[in-house]
Amino acid sequence: MKICEEAKKLNIPHWVRPTPFLTVDGIIKIFNPEFSGIVLIKRKNPPLGYALPGGFVDYGESVEDALKREMKEETSLDIKRKKLLGVYSNPNRDPRMHTASCVFVCEANSLPKAGDDAKECKIFKLEKIPFENLVFDHSKILKNFLNMI
Amino acid sequence: MKICEEAKKLNIPHWVRPTPFLTVDGIIKIFNPEFSGIVLIKRKNPPLGYALPGGFVDYGESVEDALKREMKEETSLDIKRKKLLGVYSNPNRDPRMHTASCVFVCEANSLPKAGDDAKECKIFKLEKIPFENLVFDHSKILKNFLNMI
Numbered sequence: 540m541k542i543c544e545e546a547k548k549l550n551i552p553h554w555v556r557p558t559p560f561l562t563v564d565g566i567i568k569i570f571n572p573e574f575s576g577i578v579l580i581k582r583k584n585p586p587l588g589y590a591l592p593g594g595f596v597d598y599g600e601s602v603e604d605a606l607k608r609e610m611k612e613e614t615s616l617d618i619k620r621k622k623l624l625g626v627y628s629n630p631n632r633d634p635r636m637h638t639a640s641c642v643f644v645c646e647a648n649s650l651p652k653a654g655d656d657a658k659e660c661k662i663f664k665l666e667k668i669p670f671e672n673l674v675f676d677h678s679k680i681l682k683n684f685l686n687m688i
Numbered sequence: 689m690k691i692c693e694e695a696k697k698l699n700i701p702h703w704v705r706p707t708p709f710l711t712v713d714g715i716i717k718i719f720n721p722e723f724s725g726i727v728l729i730k731r732k733n734p735p736l737g738y739a740l741p742g743g744f745v746d747y748g749e750s751v752e753d754a755l756k757r758e759m760k761e762e763t764s765l766d767i768k769r770k771k772l773l774g775v776y777s778n779p780n781r782d783p784r785m786h787t788a789s790c791v792f793v794c795e796a797n798s799l800p801k802a803g804d805d806a807k808e809c810k811i812f813k814l815e816k817i818p819f820e821n822l823v824f825d826h827s828k829i830l831k832n833f834l835n836m837i
Contacts, residue, residue: 557746557747557748558707558708558709558710558744558745558746558747559707559710559745559747559748559749560707561707561708561710561777561788595707596707596708596777596788597706597707598706598707598708598779598786599706599708599779599786600708600779601777601778601779602775602777602788603777623772623774623775625772626751626772626775626790628710628745628750628751628752629750630747630748630749630750637747637748639710639745639751641775
């Protein structure tokens with residue numbers, strides 16, 4: 540991997556040894572009050588397309604806290620965490636760097652609106668998930684989700 | 689966190705932004721051929737005590753591959769991965785640094801023996817897990833495991 544080679548050339552302390560970047564993603568089921576679908580965001584930066592809301596876990600932050608924070612930032616929703624769907628860590632899942640994502644199924648009882656980073660937020664019925672326009676491995680993740688429910 | 693403060697002082701490229709260190713741990717059920725318990729290792733380095741076999745995920749390596757590699761290195765076992773028990777990421781779970789561990793339930797059909805790093809390997813009956821001598825949050829993990837089965 541390119542990053543490892545670069546790291547070797549630099550005088551970097553041992554505690555920044557390369558480790559996959561830890562991320563969280565949320566499959567948010569909207570009940571308002573009836574089930575109306577799940578939330579996807581439209582990305583403004585490459586890779587372009589639809590994605591599950593999510594982001595990086597900070598050093599010193601648990602994945603549960605990161606999930607809550609990222610869902611609020613990206614969708615304005617206060618979510619309830621229901622279930623860990625899986626950890627997705629294929630080194631090629633993100634074209635930018637090696638990320639490992641903890642994917643949680645969540646619930647919320649209001650409507651999403653795009654957060655500070657101004658991404659578009661939309662509810663998709665489970666029968667209308669735009670699989671062809673999903674970035675990263677989110678198509679695989681959502682197929683696993685549909686198989687699980 | 690101390691590491692974050694130190695990182696700010698150094699001229700470190702953006703791609704080494706602090707992220708929790710990703711690890712894997714395995715709860716290996718031994719069937720030889722009947723179920724005889726799970727494997728714990730006795731640590732040679734601090735923190736001292738018993739622990740689930742496990743270790744760091746390399747950059748560019750999936751958690752599944754890391755699990756297979758670490759179980760082989762520490763117990764000499766070729767494991768079958770059965771189930772993701774959970775992701776344990778409390779920033780205080782490891783006294784050395786912030787780690788996030790993907791814990792998998794696995795199976796193996798032979799007897800463990802300590803690997804290259806010369807840790808002691810032992811099979812423990814589920815009724816004889818040494819909860820008081822477990823390091824990190826492995827006591828919590830194994831309690832969750834016993835609640836799940």
